[in-house]
Amino acid sequence: MMAAVQSNETRRIHPHKFTLWVAIGSIVMMFAALTSAYIVKKNQANWLEFDLPRVFWYSSFTILLSSVTMHLALKAFKAREMGRYRTLITVTAALGLLFITLQYFGFRDLELRNIALTGPRSNSAASFLFVITGLHMLHVLGGVIALLVIFIRAYSSRVKNYSALPVEMAATYWHFVDVLWIYLFIFYNWIG
Amino acid sequence: MSNEAVVHTHHDAVHEVHGDHHEHHHHETFITKYVFSQDHKMIAKQFLITGMFWAVLGGLMSVLFRLQLGYPDSNFPWLHSLLGKWAENGHITPDAYYALVTTHGTVLVFFVLTAGLSGTFANFLIPLQVGARDMASPFLNMLSYWFFFTASVVMLSSLFVETGPFSGGWTAYPPLSALGDASPGSKTGMDLWLISMALFVVSSLLGGLNYIATILNMRTKGMSMTRLPLTIWALFFTAVLGVLSFPVLFSGFILLIFDRNFGTSFYLSDIFISKVGALPNEGGSAILYQHLFWFLGHPEVYIILLPAMGMVSEILSVNSRKPIFGYMAMVGSLFAIAVLAFLVWAHHMFVTGLNPFLGSIFVLLTLLIAVPSAIKVFNWLTTLWRGSIRFTPGMMFAIGFVSLFISGGLTGIWLGNSALDIHLHDTYFVIAHFHIVMGVASMFGMFAGIYHWFPKMYGRYLNNTLGYIHFWVTIAGAYMIFWPMHYEGLAGMPRRYYDYGNWESFKQFIELNRFISTVAMIVFAVQILFLFNFFYSIFKGRKMTQLNPYGANTLEWTTPLRPGHGNWPGEIPEVHRWAYDYGKDGKEFISQTAPVGADESHH
Numbered sequence: 163m164m165a166a167v168q169s170n171e172t173r174r175i176h177p178h179k180f181t182l183w184v185a186i187g188s189i190v191m192m193f194a195a196l197t198s199a200y201i202v203k204k205n206q207a208n209w210l211e212f213d214l215p216r217v218f219w220y221s222s223f224t225i226l227l228s229s230v231t232m233h234l235a236l237k238a239f240k241a242r243e244m245g246r247y248r249t250l251i252t253v254t255a256a257l258g259l260l261f262i263t264l265q266y267f268g269f270r271d272l273e274l275r276n277i278a279l280t281g282p283r284s285n286s287a288a289s290f291l292f293v294i295t296g297l298h299m300l301h302v303l304g305g306v307i308a309l310l311v312i313f314i315r316a317y318s319s320r321v322k323n324y325s326a327l328p329v330e331m332a333a334t335y336w337h338f339v340d341v342l343w344i345y346l347f348i349f350y351n352w353i354g
Numbered sequence: 355m356s357n358e359a360v361v362h363t364h365h366d367a368v369h370e371v372h373g374d375h376h377e378h379h380h381h382e383t384f385i386t387k388y389v390f391s392q393d394h395k396m397i398a399k400q401f402l403i404t405g406m407f408w409a410v411l412g413g414l415m416s417v418l419f420r421l422q423l424g425y426p427d428s429n430f431p432w433l434h435s436l437l438g439k440w441a442e443n444g445h446i447t448p449d450a451y452y453a454l455v456t457t458h459g460t461v462l463v464f465f466v467l468t469a470g471l472s473g474t475f476a477n478f479l480i481p482l483q484v485g486a487r488d489m490a491s492p493f494l495n496m497l498s499y500w501f502f503f504t505a506s507v508v509m510l511s512s513l514f515v516e517t518g519p520f521s522g523g524w525t526a527y528p529p530l531s532a533l534g535d536a537s538p539g540s541k542t543g544m545d546l547w548l549i550s551m552a553l554f555v556v557s558s559l560l561g562g563l564n565y566i567a568t569i570l571n572m573r574t575k576g577m578s579m580t581r582l583p584l585t586i587w588a589l590f591f592t593a594v595l596g597v598l599s600f601p602v603l604f605s606g607f608i609l610l611i612f613d614r615n616f617g618t619s620f621y622l623s624d625i626f627i628s629k630v631g632a633l634p635n636e637g638g639s640a641i642l643y644q645h646l647f648w649f650l651g652h653p654e655v656y657i658i659l660l661p662a663m664g665m666v667s668e669i670l671s672v673n674s675r676k677p678i679f680g681y682m683a684m685v686g687s688l689f690a691i692a693v694l695a696f697l698v699w700a701h702h703m704f705v706t707g708l709n710p711f712l713g714s715i716f717v718l719l720t721l722l723i724a725v726p727s728a729i730k731v732f733n734w735l736t737t738l739w740r741g742s743i744r745f746t747p748g749m750m751f752a753i754g755f756v757s758l759f760i761s762g763g764l765t766g767i768w769l770g771n772s773a774l775d776i777h778l779h780d781t782y783f784v785i786a787h788f789h790i791v792m793g794v795a796s797m798f799g800m801f802a803g804i805y806h807w808f809p810k811m812y813g814r815y816l817n818n819t820l821g822y823i824h825f826w827v828t829i830a831g832a833y834m835i836f837w838p839m840h841y842e843g844l845a846g847m848p849r850r851y852y853d854y855g856n857w858e859s860f861k862q863f864i865e866l867n868r869f870i871s872t873v874a875m876i877v878f879a880v881q882i883l884f885l886f887n888f889f890y891s892i893f894k895g896r897k898m899t900q901l902n903p904y905g906a907n908t909l910e911w912t913t914p915l916r917p918g919h920g921n922w923p924g925e926i927p928e929v930h931r932w933a934y935d936y937g938k939d940g941k942e943f944i945s946q947t948a949p950v951g952a953d954e955s956h957h
Binding site (some may be wrong): 184188198209 | 459490491494559562563564566567568570571572588597598599600602604605606608609612616617619620634635636637638639643645646649
């Protein structure tokens with residue numbers, strides 16, 4: 163009977179993976195709330211219009227590229243090409259950090275144009291951009307930490323791990339934060 | 355693989371799988387068994403007892419501020435001994451009064467009725483009733499409790515800071531919550547309130563993720579969704595509501611933190627504060643916070659109520675010895691309530707200057723909730739109808755829940771009308787409505803659950819006599835406290851006031867207020883009796899000797915008397931039928947694990 167249960171249940175999604183998807187739904191709700199608050203606020207008086215930092219284009223390209231390397235890393239792991247896999251997740255994590263740095267330069271760019279993000283001189287248009295983008299950066303940072311964990315696992319010679327589950331989950335999350343940024347980028351530019 | 359894999363990777367439940375029947379096993383230390391436990395049953399008890407701690411504290415706060423409302427001109431020297439500078443001359447100060455009201459609200463809504471109720475029973479019942487060894491992620495589940503615990507410690511510490519805990523109401527509307535200069539409670543107390551609530555949101559999310567993943571992925575063989583007990587359906591929708599609405603509250607809090615600490619203008623505008631002057635902020639909208647808050651706030655009502663509804667459905671059916679009436683209608687109405695919960699938040703904001711046309715849409719959607727609610731009430735009553743009712747204390751509280759839900763629900767129809775709301779908003783009518791329908795009703799659901807599942811939790815029974823005293827005093831007291839408040843509210847008596855002595859029109863209510871306060875003290879005292887019953891029975895209660903004392907069909911009664919981590923010593927039982935085969939084909943009850951016989955009639 164145990165065997166029957168096993169074969170019956172393997173077709174189901176792993177509960178941890180499913181949990182991740184629900185968590186993603188939850189994160190989506192947070193950003194949906196923030197972007198709808200943005201829309202509400204924008205339609206009220208005293209909204210500052212300004213051009214987005216140019217560097218956001220580069221950061222968008224960076225995070226798209228990191229999704230590609232993450233995808234290749236997962237493929238390499240499944241093919242048991244561990245050398246390639248290690249290189250690729252290192253590149254992915256580095257691109258993630260580069261993305262965060264570029265976003266920071268985006269904020270710097272606004273400050274240099276005398277558009278305050280916080281403080282008494284700030285307009286909520288810039289504050290919203292800062293808070294939403296900042297929260298997204300924290301989520302990317304979380305992804306980098308997850309990559310760091312599976313990276314350390316990949317180098318530890320003590321444990322040989324053949325389960326693709328952690329890597330798959332890290333990849334799902336990574337693509338999610340990528341898509342989330344692309345959504346925010348489109349939102350800032352053309353919707354909000 | 356899921357069910358086995360999850361527990362195996364985390365704990366030594368492997369032992370139990372291979373037949374280590376004993377409740378105690380040697381790898382568990384005190385720390386891993388009672389403190390940092392990953393066993394869902396222990397986590398449930400941790401949630402319950404922490405929730406009970408808060409219920410006592412929150413209840414005591416209500417007694418203290420009722421003392422002010424009932425006896426506004428009396429001095430109680432012992433209050434000074436208890437509260438120190440917050441009760442100079444034995445008289446609670448206005449600041450302390452508002453701090454007590456605010457903390458009472460926050461604690462009861464979030465710590466008692468969210469964490470204490472759904473945290474306890476989702477943890478306890480989900481794995482046991484769906485047939486799983488533990489949650490999808492026992493580790494996240496443990497984290498969920500410890501985030502709640504940390505939130506509790508931070509909230510508790512805010513009671514002891516010099517400027518007092520937050521005192522701007524449990525909804526924490528800006529500008530009172532966004533400006534440290536607005537009131538003493540808006541200083542450190544509010545910082546601690548925000549930290550505590552942020553931790554609480556994380557706790558709720560971690561818990562909710564787990565509940566959903568467990569219900570959808572870890573059901574035992576044969577346990578299709580339509581065979582789930584209604585408790586599980588209710589807890590499922592509760593978790594979905596929490597996972598989708600708490601992040602919205604969280605985003606509201608983030609913006610609030612920025613306004614408080616980093617000078618942004620999301621909610622703050624150039625208002626004038628006495629002793630401070632005009633604010634430098636420009637263009638903020640305090641209403642924006644209300645939208646974000648109530649987008650959680652309204653689903654929160656159902657996060658509190660649905661677990662109670664689910665447990666009541668189960669307990670009514672078991673103790674009427676009848677199948678629940680209209681199982682699919684019950685599931686459908688839970689679903690309808692969960693959907694509508696997200697579409698009615700603005701009925702909390704009818705008088706904020708909301709466009710009346712928009713208001714009318716929210717009126718319509720709000721009144722629509724009456725439909726699924728009425729379906730549920732009808733089905734509970736028809737489940738009781740001509741049943742062989744066993745009036746156990748759990749059953750009494752379940753019936754009490756139905757009574758309170760009807761009484762409180764009917765006034766919801768009044769308040770859902772934006773026109774009537776112009777008169778009734780911010781009066782005692784609102785207080786009476788939500789305390790009955792959400793507060794006391796959910797407390798009754800929680801008591802029903804505790805009385806009913808206590809034997810499964812601790813292997814002993816609660817004392818029935820004390821249980822009946824607890825029930826009758828509490829239900830009579832609940833109506834005596836909140837029924838008169840409807841009249842006060844209709845007369846226009848506003849909520850949240852410290853002293854009504856200045857109004858000629860409300861002087862007529864001084865005796866009534868005194869009556870309410872007196873009953874509140876008696877009801878509080880009876881809850882202490884329940885606490886005694888609870889803790890005494892854990893150690894000295896009558897021992898449970900039968901595996902299935904109620905003759906119930908659900909899976910938790912197929913586990914050993916005191917199940918270890920992993921719940922079933924052998925294999926997880928297979929399920930062959932729904933949970934409500936009571937009185938079928940001449941049999942009193944048929945457990946879910948019994949295979950369907952050849953000559954059995956179709957349900």
